[in-house]
Amino acid sequence: MLAALAVGPLVRLAVARYAVPPGCVDRAGCAGCGAPLGLDRPLPALGPAARCPDCRRRIGAPPGVVEAALLTALVVVALVDGSVGERAALAWWLVWAVPLALVDAAVHRLPDRLSYPAAAGTWVLLGLTALAGAGPTPWLRATEAGVGLALGFAATTLLLGRRGFGLGDAKLALSVGTLLGWYGWPVLLAGLVLTFALSALVALLLLAARRARWSSHLPFGPFLITATTLTLTLLTHT
Template identity: 65%
Template sequence: MSRPPAASPVRHENPLGGPPPERFRLRWPRPLAVLALAPLLRYAVARHAVPPGTARRSGCDACGTPIGLARPWPALGPRARCGGCAARVGAPPGTAELTVAAVALVLLLARPPAGELIATAWWLAFAVPLVFVDVAVHRLPDRLTLPAAAGTWLLLGLTALAGAGAAPWLRAIAAALGLALFFATTTLLLGARGFGIGDAKLALGAGALLGWYGWTVPVLGLLLALTLSGLVALGLLVTRRAAWSSHLPFGPYLVLGTLAALLLAW
């Protein structure tokens, strides 16, 4: 007597033709886990968003309540409010979290090679708080720009040793130094009308990431940054929110131009 065939397992297919919903439930926790970095970035912004020549911030400006990783809430949370007096601390509420989520999503969708991904993520971990600091107080502190550059150079060097070869790493270093020299030269020649030394230090990491992919990519990143900053400056002039003598921070545009050029290279 023959036995009836065993019932095949039920598969939950996506009605739109894609993978089953279970796969999405397994994938998304990993990118969302990156949001755990947001308090660290908020801490960096709160510590370094002070005028030049001022010591790093260690507490609320209004009431002096300490701000630190030992007691991150609520000052380093999405509300960005002091636990003592409810004054705003650091980056505006929700902005750091949204920025981290957007950057993580871009890297997830772009899917660059592992070595380049790690180097880019390292640089962005410093570049994101630098954007908030530069917008707030027009400065790019060495405590963030120099580790960003050093780690990027090191991680790209390890990628070269892992099989990419020395040529792209040497080109990356040369491009980083060339881009930094460009910014430093404008500062020496034009003074306050040129770019700042902080921009030159930020370019040490940005130029390395871009130079890894060829000599034209750093030029593209610089052109994108200059174009974007020019359009924003023109809009501010037209709306009379800035004058010809106004000094606009260039760090945010350098970060955006670098990321845009990397996306085109990937």
């Protein structure tokens, strides 16, 4: 719990900075009064209250959401079976995945400044795990899965345009494929199937509730992140 609370301000800062429409500059201050946003003023703006200390306007993710997501991430790391290195790679990915999911849900954007560190750190930590005794096979498979999944997503962008996945989804797929691929091809396949099942279910529920049209485009990142987390929890738990 203390670890989640310690990382919380950093995650909230990332969400507040990057939850802006594509093409806009990163947010540097409160949208209401312009008060600067930074770690030198962590509370209440970057705490669970998520309020500007000057005008009390909400900043970034809703109150308590980041903290709840990080606590859930700690539970996932505890439940998933694996070595210290595997747990470290998962924890690293989750710390970046939480703001990615929240930013994508808010503005349909997956910033490179979050996607690239998630992928690079996960790949490096799994590589160190391979050197520590797991051997090269799972790491090579993870590398192949990450690159292959990212290229597959990117191909839909080139071939289908707006009807395909965005390039942000492809960059997120790089870390997702690496993480799931480490545990095996069946785990990767299960994660993808669950991702599409969740997105389809939510789309149908929104249509039934008349909250969306057939032409509506749901952000795919939150589904990919949620399904990856659920897959690892269900298929590799202790």
